[in-house]
Amino acid sequence: MTKRSKRGANGSRLSGWGRHSAPGSELKTENLERGSMDVPLSRGLGRSYGDSSLPPADKPVALNTTLADRILSFDTESGLLRAEAGLALAELNRLFLPRGWFTPVSPGTQYVTLGGMVAADVHGKNQHVDGDFGDHVTRLKMRVADGRVLWCGPEEHADLFFGSIGGMGLLGHILEVEFTMRRVPSQWIWQETERVPNIDAFEQALSAAAKDWPMTVGWIDCVAGGTSLGRGILMKGRWATASEAPKHAPRPKPRPRLPFDLPEWALGRLSVRAFNELYYRKHFRKETRGLVDPQSFFYPLDILRDWNRMYGRRGFTQWQGLLPRSAKSGAARRMLEILSARGGASFLAVIKDCDKAGVGTLSFPAPGITLALDIPMRDDTQALIDALNQQLLVEGGRIYLAKDSLTREEDFRAMEPRLEEFGRLREAWDPEHKLKSAQSIRLLGDSA
Amino acid sequence: MSRAHTSGQKVAFLGATRGMGRALARQMAERGDALFLLGRDDEELARSASDLEARGAESVEHAHCDLEDPTSFGPALDAATEALGGLDTVVVTAGIFATQQALEEDSELLARLLRVDFTHSVLFCEQARRRLLAQGGGNLCVFSSVAGDRGRKPIVLYGASKAGLSRYLEGLDHRYRAEGLRVLTVKPGFVRTGMTAGLPEPPFAGDPEDVARSVLKAMDRGDAVVYAPAPWRAVMAVIRHLPRAVMRRVEF
Numbered sequence A: 001m002t003k004r005s006k007r008g009a010n011g012s013r014l015s016g017w018g019r020h021s022a023p024g025s026e027l028k029t030e031n032l033e034r035g036s037m038d039v040p041l042s043r044g045l046g047r048s049y050g051d052s053s054l055p056p057a058d059k060p061v062a063l064n065t066t067l068a069d070r071i072l073s074f075d076t077e078s079g080l081l082r083a084e085a086g087l088a089l090a091e092l093n094r095l096f097l098p099r100g101w102f103t104p105v106s107p108g109t110q111y112v113t114l115g116g117m118v119a120a121d122v123h124g125k126n127q128h129v130d131g132d133f134g135d136h137v138t139r140l141k142m143r144v145a146d147g148r149v150l151w152c153g154p155e156e157h158a159d160l161f162f163g164s165i166g167g168m169g170l171l172g173h174i175l176e177v178e179f180t181m182r183r184v185p186s187q188w189i190w191q192e193t194e195r196v197p198n199i200d201a202f203e204q205a206l207s208a209a210a211k212d213w214p215m216t217v218g219w220i221d222c223v224a225g226g227t228s229l230g231r232g233i234l235m236k237g238r239w240a241t242a243s244e245a246p247k248h249a250p251r252p253k254p255r256p257r258l259p260f261d262l263p264e265w266a267l268g269r270l271s272v273r274a275f276n277e278l279y280y281r282k283h284f285r286k287e288t289r290g291l292v293d294p295q296s297f298f299y300p301l302d303i304l305r306d307w308n309r310m311y312g313r314r315g316f317t318q319w320q321g322l323l324p325r326s327a328k329s330g331a332a333r334r335m336l337e338i339l340s341a342r343g344g345a346s347f348l349a350v351i352k353d354c355d356k357a358g359v360g361t362l363s364f365p366a367p368g369i370t371l372a373l374d375i376p377m378r379d380d381t382q383a384l385i386d387a388l389n390q391q392l393l394v395e396g397g398r399i400y401l402a403k404d405s406l407t408r409e410e411d412f413r414a415m416e417p418r419l420e421e422f423g424r425l426r427e428a429w430d431p432e433h434k435l436k437s438a439q440s441i442r443l444l445g446d447s448a
Numbered sequence B: 001m002s003r004a005h006t007s008g009q010k011v012a013f014l015g016a017t018r019g020m021g022r023a024l025a026r027q028m029a030e031r032g033d034a035l036f037l038l039g040r041d042d043e044e045l046a047r048s049a050s051d052l053e054a055r056g057a058e059s060v061e062h063a064h065c066d067l068e069d070p071t072s073f074g075p076a077l078d079a080a081t082e083a084l085g086g087l088d089t090v091v092v093t094a095g096i097f098a099t100q101q102a103l104e105e106d107s108e109l110l111a112r113l114l115r116v117d118f119t120h121s122v123l124f125c126e127q128a129r130r131r132l133l134a135q136g137g138g139n140l141c142v143f144s145s146v147a148g149d150r151g152r153k154p155i156v157l158y159g160a161s162k163a164g165l166s167r168y169l170e171g172l173d174h175r176y177r178a179e180g181l182r183v184l185t186v187k188p189g190f191v192r193t194g195m196t197a198g199l200p201e202p203p204f205a206g207d208p209e210d211v212a213r214s215v216l217k218a219m220d221r222g223d224a225v226v227y228a229p230a231p232w233r234a235v236m237a238v239i240r241h242l243p244r245a246v247m248r249r250v251e252f
């Protein structure tokens, strides 16, 4: 059955993970083929932070894919899996990890859909070895703007295929995804962590760890300044071998909800400072090593449901930029200096080295370093984002669309020489720009 | 109550393609029940069968069965019995919904809803009952609704069809339990499925997975009625006891 949310018609709003909202309603149906006929955008679990998953103002309805979650085939030899685009990674993990299979690439939350993983071409802790999710996708079934439903892959409609990987839903609705799952030797992770004294040391530590570890990521204490600027914890991991791992499966953890919005002062400078200090200190030994549950390794933030409510009603944004290898050394330090000079308190900052360019026309990752900073929405947040972007332009970098809510169109254009090619793809597959989002209006100049 | 069939049951399932049926069939597949799917759309059935197989069910077959066409009922149940090599449980989650306003405005839609949700559901259950009794009993699990518990303004017509269905199932339980037929009437409150997408969400709305868990538990215990999500039992206890004068005034 296909129905349109009533709430949309009378003033309802939709929002991304950062809680920044726009007018809109959802069309929710199991049947994506039917549901995608006349809507400008698909969205999954809405875990993109900003306005990527929000429909355009002139046609404020998005197809919510989450009811379309069937697994259609799985080859126990090759790991090839085909499923409807709304399947949640959490469900995939629940079903397949006990059988010795895992997604080839996982973002930092498992509450994302396959469609969202393709559309943002997500990356994870293994970017430096395995690239992005799109590298492991073999075919997509899509509804394109002229109404056709077709399969695309590296050999059929390759331009549509590579344009849709990282294309943020703008080339067509992804109905089904076929990709290759990865065999894993156990249900546990061997993790080692170490304290890193500052940002320059971090860059070195990451590249040193990349040689020996298939998965790495760094958490940065953004509050510490001076010679400790960018100190933090480096996490390195690999799947535990069958003989190292306990025989039993990790126990599922309860997921308490944050039942209300915290007031805005709660995440003010002081509390952020205290949290970061505590986290760094709690990690009082310089190094730790041992077996951990994949849940806490891959998805530490998923422990608290709705943690985005922590930021209060105004919500937050994330600035994630890629600092390419071509940038002069010290680029990450320069970004953090801007953050601290402007008093931007970031509750959570993550650093990760990348080694592979994404296959998608607009894929975010490329060889270099990526920095992700959660930033509460305040009156001066726009100015902070602008300043970060100005510096990013100097470094020759780019931002990650799945996180963005405040970048200006002119800055985005200056960062993205690839837009020209993406524009040609849109001309070919959707000349009238029937497919668009609040974000494409903001950043790609689509009409509202 | 006996816990004879906790798993490994042979289940004929009408309505597994979407909503609560999809969730319940998945939980049955994961605990090792053998499933045979009945429904009106072969392609949808095949896709759901694949999904259940990927979740651990052994090869899931399906047959055409349309609640709008009672001649399809017998052959579909026979195909299920044959493929499964017997029949322990029949589940019916299939049904349709329309708003009071739509049903008042469109008498053809109304006639269809009454047929599908009441008359033909009863005809289907009769066929299922006969087959189960012929084998010495089994479970008949049918999704009715809290909407059938009381005449309420926003769901007069849909509620009437579910009231009829609930009463029929209650009678079946009284008449045949001694012969081994365990009838479970499921009364969901508001559950987030495609059926309710777009409707304003009341308090105590629930998810299909939680409903499915409660239903399986109730079925294993041999309960006659289950409200799900659980708070709806208390909510309906209150609503059932409200005086008419109040029911005339309130909007729920």
Ligand SMILES: Cc1cc2nc3c(=O)[nH]c(=O)nc-3n(C[C@H](O)[C@H](O)[C@H](O)COP(=O)(O)OP(=O)(O)OC[C@H]3O[C@@H](n4cnc5c(N)ncnc54)[C@H](O)[C@@H]3O)c2cc1C
Binding pocket: A017, A041, A042, A043, A044, A045, A046, A047, A048, A049, A052, A053, A065, A085, A086, A106, A107, A108, A109, A111, A112, A113, A114, A115, A116, A117, A119, A120, A121, A122, A123, A124, A167, A168, A169, A170, A172, A173, A174, A175, A301, A402, A403, A437
């Ligand atoms: C806590 C947290 C940690 C995260 N960590 C990472 C990380 O480590 N690495 C990373 O890469 N990302 C990360 N992300 C971002 C997240 O992985 C992406 O935003 C992802 O796209 C979200 O998936 P979704 O299903 O929620 O999609 P949505 O947010 O609903 O949509 C995202 C985009 O995909 C498009 N889309 C969704 N479904 C379809 C479809 N079926 N067809 C066409 N277009 C579609 C939408 O139009 C939109 O442009 C993180 C997010 C959170 C909240």
Ligand SMILES: NC(=O)c1ccc[n+]([C@@H]2O[C@H](COP(=O)([O-])OP(=O)(O)OC[C@H]3O[C@@H](n4cnc5c(N)ncnc54)[C@H](OP(=O)(O)O)[C@@H]3O)[C@@H](O)[C@H]2O)c1
Binding pocket: A001, B014, B015, B016, B017, B018, B019, B020, B021, B039, B040, B041, B044, B065, B066, B067, B068, B093, B094, B095, B096, B097, B116, B143, B144, B145, B146, B147, B187, B188, B189, B190, B191, B192, B193, B194, B195, B196
């Ligand atoms: N959702 C609620 O809040 C709620 C509340 C109270 C009671 N209920 C009742 O609970 C049951 C399940 O509801 P739901 O929300 O899960 O519904 P749903 O998501 O709409 O699923 C309905 C199912 O019924 C099948 N169906 C519909 N018409 C059919 C027909 N003519 N022949 C065969 N199959 C048919 C559908 O199959 P196709 O895939 O072929 O369409 C689908 O599998 C229904 O009886 C409903 O009335 C629901």
